[in-house]
């Protein structure tokens with residue numbers, strides 16, 4: 001008996017993209033499992049949409065290979081790849097009813113009429129748009145239009161769904177409810193999904209794994225928990241999490257101590273070789289800092305201002321050496337602007353990065 005090696009749902013090997021002389025994707029290797037929900041995040045212009053469009057076949061690959069379900073699709077037309085893409089702009093046909101919008105792709109590929117009816121009613125039931133089938137897109141709300149756009153992808157029964165910022169045109173409340181809908185959809189359909197977003201909450205809540213991109217390169221791939229709790233470098237540390245991680249200039253003075261300004265702190269236990277008095281970046285998230293009135297213990301800081309958000313408070317402070325630091329503060333103590341406070345840190349929650357920004361472990 002031979003056992004087939006499990007083949008990835010989507011596999012990118014050495015994928016590059018240049019627009020003329022501009023290199024935007026610099027060689028991406030990534031394997032996405034069957035049924036996995038993978039989210040691409042990264043700053044504007046880092047190449048998220050370009051990468052997704054290459055997987056979809058809407059953009060040619062300059063170099064490298066794309067395989068879907070073990071089949072090389074690098075040179076195939078979008079319609080032959082077993083994918084369906086949902087765009088931010090919905091891209092619905094304004095003069096057609098919702099029903100015809102949903103059916104359009106199937107009609108074009110000459111699917112049998114009874115089968116089209118079956119798939120359209122199934123998709124509209126899943127998305128709760130059955131009562132809207134006779135309307136035109138202009139007679140729908142933004143959220144309803146986005147459901148139709150997703151429905152159009154569902155009826156095609158693709159192997160892989162591709163989403164490019166599908167919720168970014170919706171208001172905050174609708175985004176939250178659509179986000180929950182998409183999570184439910186993924187549970188029900190079980191398909192592989194690749195999803196581009198700017199929204200940290202979407203990335204953290206929807207993804208099985210998050211791919212963090214910068215300037216056309218992958219900085220880290222991991223579960224939401226891994227990228228949050230175990231960032232590989234200062235870029236990922238600063239990108240994931242809001243408010244962002246405090247990244248402070250520091251000196252690693254001896255095995256056990258790190259100095260920030262004049263304050264010596266206990267260094268986290270590191271395997272890395274100690275080279276003596278090296279410049280490092282010390283990372284600590286706002287929620288892992290505590291602030292107290294008593295100035296006897298901890299790192300002294302001056303409160304510059306604070307933001308009251310009800311359940312929590314963000315306090316922005318300046319350290320003695322001039323660096324700023326953000327603290328998420330949840331006790332009743334209300335620090336006054338200009339007052340001196342003492343900061344302490346949750347043990348085991350601090351990070352050290354070398355002068356290239358790479359994590360020291």
Ligand SMILES: Nc1ncnc2c1ncn2[C@@H]1O[C@H](COP(=O)(O)OP(=O)(O)OP(=O)(O)O)[C@@H](O)[C@H]1O
Pocket residue numbers: 019022024042043044045046047048049050051
């Ligand atoms: N057709 C094109 N011709 C030339 N350059 C392009 C083209 N499409 C994209 N680019 C460039 O490629 C880079 C990546 O663009 P891309 O749209 O993939 O970024 P993105 O990560 O999706 O950004 P955003 O978050 O703003 O949507 C950018 O520098 C962009 O200007």
Ligand SMILES: [Mg+2]
Pocket residue numbers: 048049050
């Ligand atoms: Mg984009």
